Amino acid sequence: MNRSTCSLAPEPSPDVVCRNRADYERSIGQPEWTARWNLEQSLLPARMPVWPWSRIRIRGHCPLCDRPATFITKARHLRSGSRFASSGFRDGMICSRCRLLGRHRKLLQLLDADPASRTTGIYLCEQRSRFHAVTSDRYPAVTGSEFLGPDIAPGSVVGGIRHEDLQRLSFAAAQFGFVICSDVLEHVPDHRHALAEIHRVLRPRGTALLTVPFSTDADACTQRAVLEDGRIRHLLPPQMHHNPISRQGSLVYGDFGWELLDHCRAIGFTDVALVLYWSLTEGHLGIPLHYLRLGKSG
Numbered sequence: 539m540n541r542s543t544c545s546l547a548p549e550p551s552p553d554v555v556c557r558n559r560a561d562y563e564r565s566i567g568q569p570e571w572t573a574r575w576n577l578e579q580s581l582l583p584a585r586m587p588v589w590p591w592s593r594i595r596i597r598g599h600c601p602l603c604d605r606p607a608t609f610i611t612k613a614r615h616l617r618s619g620s621r622f623a624s625s626g627f628r629d630g631m632i633c634s635r636c637r638l639l640g641r642h643r644k645l646l647q648l649l650d651a652d653p654a655s656r657t658t659g660i661y662l663c664e665q666r667s668r669f670h671a672v673t674s675d676r677y678p679a680v681t682g683s684e685f686l687g688p689d690i691a692p693g694s695v696v697g698g699i700r701h702e703d704l705q706r707l708s709f710a711a712a713q714f715g716f717v718i719c720s721d722v723l724e725h726v727p728d729h730r731h732a733l734a735e736i737h738r739v740l741r742p743r744g745t746a747l748l749t750v751p752f753s754t755d756a757d758a759c760t761q762r763a764v765l766e767d768g769r770i771r772h773l774l775p776p777q778m779h780h781n782p783i784s785r786q787g788s789l790v791y792g793d794f795g796w797e798l799l800d801h802c803r804a805i806g807f808t809d810v811a812l813v814l815y816w817s818l819t820e821g822h823l824g825i826p827l828h829y830l831r832l833g834k835s836g
């Protein structure tokens with residue numbers, strides 16, 4: 539088995555708040571980020587063949603499990619020089635104990651760090667997933683949902699799964715203290731409607747934490763497909779992502795760039811930032827790793 543292992547020392551790595559592209563470019567240009575990038579590259583398998591069963595294993599510490607853990611990623615997604623190297627880390631690095639992806643662990647770390655997560659409702663934009671199961675075990679008031687189809691009434695429960703359409707949520711205004719969406723927004727036909735709905739269901743001083751595929755090199759958002767009278771019209775070649783409830787996968791409607799932050803501000807979010815994070819110890823690799831933090835004023 540082709541293994542690459544690395545023993546790690548704890549490192550301080552505070553998150554970096556970027557309110558615009560200039561903030562990001564100033565931060566990512568710092569030598570510490572170059573060193574991190576070089577370290578990531580050194581972990582990639584350089585030679586062919588990379589067997590389908592090959593894994594990269596990195597020993598560290600999972601803050602959720604509060605135990606030493608090994609973070610595991612399929613090596614074939616991480617071939618050196620591949621443009622998918624970063625996403626291979628981002629969509630892997632599964633903890634050997636809690637079995638959560640790195641970005642899911644990060645979102646839970648953020649909730650853990652905010653005492654309000656223990657006393658307020660949390661809406662998680664997924665339900666049939668390990669992420670939802672762990673979140674529900676961890677917090678007292680979690681509501682999850684999936685998109686089950688265009689003809690189902692929002693709020694309906696089908697086979698134990700709640701259906702919601704992010705563009706027209708069935709929840710009351712100001713119902714939740716947190717909204718958590720991990721790689722969902724790009725699959726919604728109109729992401730601005732979805733963001734407006736997230737803003738509506740958040741309480742004053744509530745926070746939405748979203749991970750989205752986001753091109754830090756692009757200023758504009760690009761619409762890949764539109765929904766017209768219930769029919770999909772493709773503006774660019776269709777791109778599908780994995781979907782736990784559909785073998786066909788989920789269509790990507792939009793690619794996001796920095797304009798997305800402007801859309802969030804126009805909707806009414808007052809604290810809008812793309813936040814960079816990275817930690818070798820905690821298994822957060824894949825520069826530039828980030829989440830969107832959207833705050834609603836009180």
Ligand SMILES: [Zn+2]
Nearest residue numbers: 600603633636
């Ligand atoms: Zn863990």
